[in-house]
Amino acid sequence: MAMASVSGDVGADELLAGASVLSRPAEEFGNDPSVEIVWAVKAFEHAEVYFNILCSVDPKLLKLTPHDEDIYRAFREEFPDIRVDKLDEDQLKSPEAKEKWRPFCEKFKDVVEDYSFGTLLRLDHSGEYSEQNSILVTRIQFYAVELSRNREGLNDCIRSKFKPQKSSKSQ
Template identity: 45%
Template sequence: MALPSADQTGNMAEMEMQWAVKAMHHAETYMQLLKAVGGKNFKLTPIDDELYSDFKRNFPDLNIAVLNDDDFKTDMAKAKWREFINKYENRVTDFNFGSLLRIDCTGDYSEDNTMFVMRTQFYCIEIARNKEGLNDSHHS
């Protein structure tokens, strides 16, 4: 029996709810880790250093402290990110899963301070914030 195509299934509310629950759980877990141990004291992936170097090389001017939607959502930005992310398909777990990312690194997750990104984008931004000390204020 063949599975239905994406066109045939449409947006299933139950699937969207499962994604939202999983993404929120991921965000809450990440913030708990930041607050408990600090960003400089743990790795998000086995290849944090490589991701950080490659990210900084490909996006040297991206403001990671306060994100700008245009750096992620314009057609040109999407194409650049897609090429970047696809390099990690077999190296980053759930590389293209949806994730929630804080827009302003000084704040917590909230409706006004959260954007949707791919998991590799989340890793790149948060690894950079951790390495550059931008998440230090969350450690209690």
């Protein structure tokens, strides 16, 4: 992948310090850099694993959660006009979009584990993760868009364009 390792300048002590606090209530934190680094590392690792899977497997066969059918159906009912091939950040983050996405996301609060985790999403389905082609969204938004891309055949092009990469953890 074209993304540089997020954890390149962060040592094990910083990562462990950040990881140890993730289970505490969010109200206890200001802008704790160690926590932000851990979230960024986790989001990058998730993106790396997901993209490698797309490079290796027919996307139509992927099962992302035990609730894929419910997520896909709810997304297409709530957002029938969103084209998921090339997303515009405003479709996900404008004040109007946030008002519409919030109830959608909350439907899955007690259904999908880590539904609100920060997760990287590719803006253009045909490209890899990069600084220009990625946006941070909630995990449930990622699932909604990527399930649509997989089921609607948009991610089929990935296997022919890209090869799986070694994990940045092992480099």
